[in-house]
Amino acid sequence: xxxxxxxxxxxxxxxxxxxxxxxxxxxxxxxxxxxxxxxxxxxxxxxxxxxxxxxxxxxxxxxxxxxxxxxxxxxxxxxxxxxxxxxxxxxxxxxxxxxxxxxxxxxxxxxxxxxxxxxxxxxxxxxxxxxxxxxxxxxxxxxxxxxxxxxxxxxxxxxxxxxxxxxxxxxxxxxxxxxxxxxxxxxxxxxxxxxxxxxxxxxxxxxxxxxxxxxxxxxxxxxxxxxxxxxxxxxxxxxxxxxxxxxxxxxxxxxxxxxxxxxxxxxxxxxxxxxxxxxxxxxxxxxxxxxxxxxxxxxxxxxxxxxxxxxxxxxxxxxxxxxxxxxxxxxxxxxxxxxxxxxxxxxxxxxxxxxxxxxxxxxxxxxxxxxxxxxxxxxxxxxxxxxxxxxxxxxxxxxxxxxxxxxxxxxxxxxxxxxxxxxxxxxxxxxxxxxxxxxxxxxxxxxxxxxxxxxxxxxxxxxxxxxxxxxxxxxxxxxxxxxxxxxxxxxxxxxxxxxxxxxxxxxxxxxxxxxxxxxxxxxxxxxxxxxxxxxxxxxxxxxxxxxxxxxxxxxxxxxxxxxxxxxxxxxxxxxxxxxxxxxxxxxxxxxxxxxxxxxxxxxxxxxxxxxxxxxxxxxxxxxxxxxxxxxxxxxxxxxxxxxxxxxxxxxxxxxxxxxxxxxxxxxxxxxxxxxxxxxxxxxxxxxxxxxxxxxxxxxxxxxxxxxxxxxxxxxxxxxxxxxxxxxxxxxxxxxxxxxxxxxxxxxxxxxxxxx
Numbered sequence: 001x002x003x004x005x006x007x008x009x010x011x012x013x014x015x016x017x018x019x020x021x022x023x024x025x026x027x028x029x030x031x032x033x034x035x036x037x038x039x040x041x042x043x044x045x046x047x048x049x050x051x052x053x054x055x056x057x058x059x060x061x062x063x064x065x066x067x068x069x070x071x072x073x074x075x076x077x078x079x080x081x082x083x084x085x086x087x088x089x090x091x092x093x094x095x096x097x098x099x100x101x102x103x104x105x106x107x108x109x110x111x112x113x114x115x116x117x118x119x120x121x122x123x124x125x126x127x128x129x130x131x132x133x134x135x136x137x138x139x140x141x142x143x144x145x146x147x148x149x150x151x152x153x154x155x156x157x158x159x160x161x162x163x164x165x166x167x168x169x170x171x172x173x174x175x176x177x178x179x180x181x182x183x184x185x186x187x188x189x190x191x192x193x194x195x196x197x198x199x200x201x202x203x204x205x206x207x208x209x210x211x212x213x214x215x216x217x218x219x220x221x222x223x224x225x226x227x228x229x230x231x232x233x234x235x236x237x238x239x240x241x242x243x244x245x246x247x248x249x250x251x252x253x254x255x256x257x258x259x260x261x262x263x264x265x266x267x268x269x270x271x272x273x274x275x276x277x278x279x280x281x282x283x284x285x286x287x288x289x290x291x292x293x294x295x296x297x298x299x300x301x302x303x304x305x306x307x308x309x310x311x312x313x314x315x316x317x318x319x320x321x322x323x324x325x326x327x328x329x330x331x332x333x334x335x336x337x338x339x340x341x342x343x344x345x346x347x348x349x350x351x352x353x354x355x356x357x358x359x360x361x362x363x364x365x366x367x368x369x370x371x372x373x374x375x376x377x378x379x380x381x382x383x384x385x386x387x388x389x390x391x392x393x394x395x396x397x398x399x400x401x402x403x404x405x406x407x408x409x410x411x412x413x414x415x416x417x418x419x420x421x422x423x424x425x426x427x428x429x430x431x432x433x434x435x436x437x438x439x440x441x442x443x444x445x446x447x448x449x450x451x452x453x454x455x456x457x458x459x460x461x462x463x464x465x466x467x468x469x470x471x472x473x474x475x476x477x478x479x480x481x482x483x484x485x486x487x488x489x490x491x492x493x494x495x496x497x498x499x500x501x502x503x504x505x506x507x508x509x510x511x512x513x514x515x516x517x518x519x520x521x522x523x524x525x526x527x528x529x530x531x532x533x534x535x536x537x538x539x540x541x542x543x544x545x546x547x548x549x550x551x552x553x554x555x556x557x558x559x560x561x562x563x564x565x566x567x568x569x570x571x572x573x574x575x576x577x578x579x580x581x582x583x584x585x586x587x588x589x590x591x592x593x594x595x596x597x598x599x600x601x602x603x604x605x606x607x608x609x610x611x612x613x614x615x616x617x618x619x620x621x622x623x624x625x626x627x628x629x630x631x632x633x634x635x636x637x638x639x640x641x642x643x644x645x646x647x648x649x650x651x652x653x654x655x656x657x658x659x660x661x662x663x664x665x666x667x668x669x670x671x672x673x674x675x676x677x678x679x680x681x682x683x684x685x686x687x688x689x690x691x692x693x694x695x696x697x698x699x700x701x702x703x704x705x706x707x708x709x710x711x712x713x714x715x716x717x718x719x720x721x722x723x724x725x726x727x728x729x730x731x732x733x734x735x736x737x738x739x740x741x742x743x744x745x746x747x748x749x750x751x752x753x754x755x
Contacts, residue, residue: 358393408447
């Protein structure tokens with residue numbers, strides 16, 4: 001963009017006066033220099049102000065029959081509310097009287113503006129927009145578009161969260177068609193462009209794209225690490241008015257500050273990250289030969305997982321071996337270069353241990369279990385020493401990489417490696433392969449989040465369970481980027497607390513890459529509030545970004561964003577179970593229960609992408625099944641279907657099979673109250689005739705898998721029926737304990753897949 005030098009002079013002049021924002025006339029001048037639309041205006045200083053002369057001058061220069069009189073004052077931020085904006089007839093008498101009254105009211109004014117009146121409706125949706133931009137540590141410059149006007153904030157709050165505003169990082173906006181996709185997803189633009197019922201096009205897309213691109217160019221030039229010494233902290237127009245097929249800024253705010261130097265990160269090499277997810281050799285530092293300390297638990301878990309002993313080592317002086325694993329006094333004496341060097345020593349020893357590892361040339365990747373370096377007040381100096389040790393190691397070996405600190409460890413099922421420091425008797429480790437599950441990676445900043453999730457869902461056996469901790473070198477996006485390249489990996493589960501500078505943008509890019517390759521990405525972002533961000537800082541010493549911005553950007557990039565921990569678990573269950581299936585062609589779903597309240601509850605959940613239609617032909621086929629099982633006298637085939645407690649497993653199975661085989665349905669949700677005597681819902685061998693192998697579940701699960709259609713199972717009863725749930729889960733069915741929750745989560749999953 002031309003005129004950057006002129007804009008920089010405006011910013012420098014304001015900054016030189018100690019101001020943090022531009023005046024409205026200065027903002028209008030920026031619009032003009034940027035080639036954007038500002039109304040015509042006349043500016044008059046407060047000193048020696050002559051209202052009559054100013055009014056006569058303005059009437060001769062401004063077009064139209066009306067004019068807008070505006071206060072210019074650094075002390076008055078909200079001019080409209082303070083009475084600093086007045087629309088008047090454009091005559092010397094009317095404008096002069098208004099100027100005189102405003103000058104009397106605001107004795108400390110910096111000046112006054114007479115501005116061209118731009119006719120438009122302030123009450124019709126889409127005729128006033130809010131266009132904003134801000135500097136963000138995680139994403140770089142971010143552009144937003146939402147409804148404008150005096151009620152913009154109230155309107156936005158009244159909408160469903162995420163509906164408005166629309167958000168896009170400026171650095172992602174220059175891919176082919178990026179602006180068009182952004183506008184297609186903008187709620188307010190649908191009104192401006194006439195894409196609502198009864199609407200009409202008020203302005204063409206090219207006009208708003210000119211503004212969006214102009215803002216992007218400005219924000220990317222005047223940013224941290226850019227070529228200018230000044231950064232635009234925030235830039236907002238409200239309203240950006242639609243008038244006669246054009247957009248005109250009627251008010252603007254631009255906040256500035258000195259630009260900060262870019263925090264350049266020495267990104268770990270592909271080979272460095274790869275060694276930690278495809279490990280061939282491992283060593284542990286900190287193992288005690290006398291007690292079961294953290295490092296020894298890790299050693300035992302490595303041995304029990306089945307990782308080759310001949311490529312497992314301990315770094316310890318004066319001991320030949322511990323638990324059958326050879327010891328070496330220093331990393332320099334290892335017989336081979338080690339891919340994963342697990343460090344679990346007291347935090348004061350960490351800098352020395354890392355320095356030895358780097359100097360040895362025998363260590364490629366470190367998993368730093370030790371914490372207390374940067375998370376705890378007063379430990380910032382130690383964190384700096386660790387960073388220096390990492391840099392020195394990279395100077396000697398460019399493929400040196402560190403994961404952590406404060407990491408729980410890594411579990412790699414492909415090579416049978418488990419470096420979690422949780423004893424086996426405390427939880428079932430995520431080892432082995434679940435044949436009913438799509439190949440999955442679980443990448444989390446929080447190790448506790450991983451073990452909590454796995455403990456609640458022991459069927460979850462990710463190929464990779466990676467806990468990243470403080471991201472002192474390798475970050476979550478680094479791992480996700482590497483894993484996105486694995487063709488047979490279908491699902492990425494990601495837990496994120498805080499971003500390092502620029503890492504929000506990096507994660508969005510790799511999610512977009514993963515989604516383009518057909519992978520499902522389920523994301524939970526913590527640190528959503530001021531208190532939450534403070535908690536995150538205390539745990540990982542990372543930068544926590546604004547949650548709404550993060551959520552909107554990540555959803556736009558292709559992430560399935562969970563709002564709660566339970567929702568994350570539910571969506572993970574759906575993704576891991578169905579991630580290997582072809583995307584459904586539609587959302588028409590079959591619902592069945594043996595209880596009327598559940599059928600009604602599932603019906604209440606139908607909406608959006610989820611429909612519950614059924615043809616007369618298919619209903620007739622199901623009526624035949626009901627007749628075969630003597631249920632036709634009490635129930636007719638419909639969707640949702642209350643098959644009543646009188647239905648046997650055979651009847652339920654017959655109906656479900658008919659639904660799954662039909663092209664009318666993309667999937668099915670089956671919810672059963674298991675207390676009926678007609679069904680097999682308890683394990684064989686008790687003081688009852690039930691036998692789970694005689695239930696409808698096995699045949700239904702096989703049918704769903706054969707058809708490649710999701711089948712969700714719900715058991716709406718108490719803990720006595722946990723074996724029933726476990727049995728269904730063992731067959732590869734995601735299990736819910738309430739029908740309405742199952743429908744809600746399936747609807748969100750379908751919305752994600754179908755768009």
